[in-house]
Amino acid sequence: MSRYHRSMAMNGGEQDTMPAVALFRSLAEPARLAIVSRLAAGEARVVDLTRHLGLAQSTVSKHLSCLHDCRLVDFRAEGRQSYYRLTRPELIELLRSAERVLAETGNAVALCPVYGDPVPAAGEAS
Template identity: 65%
Template sequence: MDTTTTQNRETGLDEAAALSAATCLFRSLGEPARLAIVRHLALGEHKVVELTRHLGLAQSTVSAHLACLKDCGLVTSRPQGRASLWALTSTPEVLGLLAAAERLLAATGDAVTLCPTYGEAAAR
């Protein structure tokens, strides 16, 4: 038995559940518009109309992505008049994740963009 399996049994961690949750998190951030929304919300609360203007996306598109991010527990909203203000739920943790991603991209020379499965050519 390897040490990882032993550690997981000793701490009660379910490795499969943890990997599944991490995969879902990265999928939620893996769509360019959602990642742009998250990055913009890292600056503070915004209304949908502000996000729409900043990102150049349709209101329905922004709203759909916000609903997805809300379902994932990454954003929350609060009413303000007839509109809602949207914000990150865990700003320090999200900023830490984005900073770690930037450091990893810098360390690998953005090699992931050349990946035949997930790189820029695969997206075309």
């Protein structure tokens, strides 16, 4: 049985999945996922990320701090600039695997009534 099978009892099975849940939660916020995706192409400064994402510097810094606390990104200082990079190459493969899953399922997650994008009911404006 898969380690991540949904019907596992809380007395061990679900507890074992909590680190994976935390990892996916850290990537579930769109801005953080966009930052990780951008850093998959190579290191970047906060100013590079703000331009790329169209977000405020404070927002990007907050998300980088979260990703740093999760040990998914690190940085090096060069003068007054900090250059951020992914800490684990496996994270890039995780993103690629997610893209393959989405492609193979026809992006069905987007249609999920719990986790997908809300779809307006018939007659409602979108």
